[in-house]
Amino acid sequence: MSRILVTGSTAYDLLLTYDGSFTDSIDPNALDSFSVGYVTPHFERHHGGTGANISWNLKLLRQEPLLVSTVGSDGGEYLALLEERGISTAHIEKREDALTATAIIGSDNREHQITFYHPGADAKGSWPDLADERENIGYAIVSPRDTTIMGDAMQWCRSFGVSFLFDPGQQVMSFGKDALLRSMESSSGVVVNAYEWSAVTERLKMTEDDLLGRMGGGLHTRACHRSPVLQS
Template identity: 30%
Template sequence: MRIAVTGSIATDHLMVFPGNFAEQLITDKVDTVSLSFLVDHLEVHQGGVGANITFGLGRLGLRPALVGAAGVDFAEYGHRLRGAGVDTASVRVSEKLHTARFVCTTDNSQNQIATFYAGAMAEANRIDLAETHERLGGLDLVLVGADDPEAMLRHTATAHALGVPVAADPSQQLARLDTEQTRRLVDGAHLLFTNEYESALLRERTGWDEEEVLERVGTWIVTRAADGVSIISSDGTRRDIPAVLTDAAADPTGVGDALRAGFLAALAWQLPYERAAQLGCALATVVLECVGTQEYKFLPSDLLARIDRVYGREAARDIEPWLAGGA
């Protein structure tokens, strides 16, 4: 299965605040917030939703194509992604701008405050997805992730025109998209990914209720952090998959991207959606236990043990043959 992932490529600056953001907010002053948080830790890692998802797919033994824009500082990052099994030939490298920056602070309750500088991502709308489709001899699925909004719209339209199924994943960009743009990204998608908050925001942006969204997409996957994942089909059928819990949570950044990587890998292996969500949840927990969205490694035996513990021996047995190449 040939999968292309369009989305941001970024450098992550991750900090930890040894308290709770909520304790610093004064209810009747939220319209004039002026806060500064003294943090204990700073770590700089490579990230971006497009790169994170393809990294996870590569670690699971697939060879996904990353479609996005990076900066003049991309050489080392590109080399690392290729080493993880990612096809970077469709990455546009800017001649003057730096790779995007994600700056995020996490508190003791795993709440986050983040900002994002687009940098070279602003050039993503110059990429023609049709060229990737032709270069690879056809694509079987395109995930359209958070990116320059015009690029997201262009990639979605191109995929539909080519007859390639789309996994819509607007995530962080929902805050910038208007009603018409959000509808264009969602309408006709084979899969729709959101977290629980984004699902409400998406309904607000589109003006569609859940039933109206489901009339336009094949399957809606809603991630719910420690409550797991809900898979909602176009006929309204809902399956709730519990999370793989851990006592060793380190940082939630990139957890959703890992879940998507596991989910798409399982679909590439022609496993059912339930197994896809279970693999995604297990890989998400591996990422949760480390700082940095691409710093993790996993042993197939460990991943299978997590799946066995939470979902049972049959689930682990169904997934086991496909994990031999994972690392």
């Protein structure tokens, strides 16, 4: 069976839920002195990260993902969990000079969300030599992590003739315009949500039709609603 190459973050997610609405504490006339605090009675800690989550879901679909990612000095427990779930950690780099990437996500009762993301070890990661794995790889998914490594992953795919799905996620605004357009044009498909798609078209100063004409295809995710396929 051909494997699916997955690169993305491996991170810890800290989820905080506020029982009220964030906007109740924000005075639009005092944004220059903006300073708010919220008491969050609900707290959860999860194993997250785009790469790890995608790999786990592929595993549930009886696939054998090849995960390329990075953890920090506190990532040993996460690596053990991945191995326990049958996901190889052979190409997950462990950095002793940083902590594992961490997302702190606050939500309110109106589904507003504020996220603080510390890239940690992922910002110090590197792309491995996968030449020996090429014959086993049938497809690739490039999901949000350090943009330099995302670029290295896509360049590797182009060099070795591996089709890839590009999922820029929250890194949309971190890519330069030329790099973002090239990534979308050279991918076999792009996955974005409504906000990200709007950010892409705005950043590239292109209409939706013009951009679709230069893409291989895409999927526009809409949470609980139908997710249309983007076609030129």
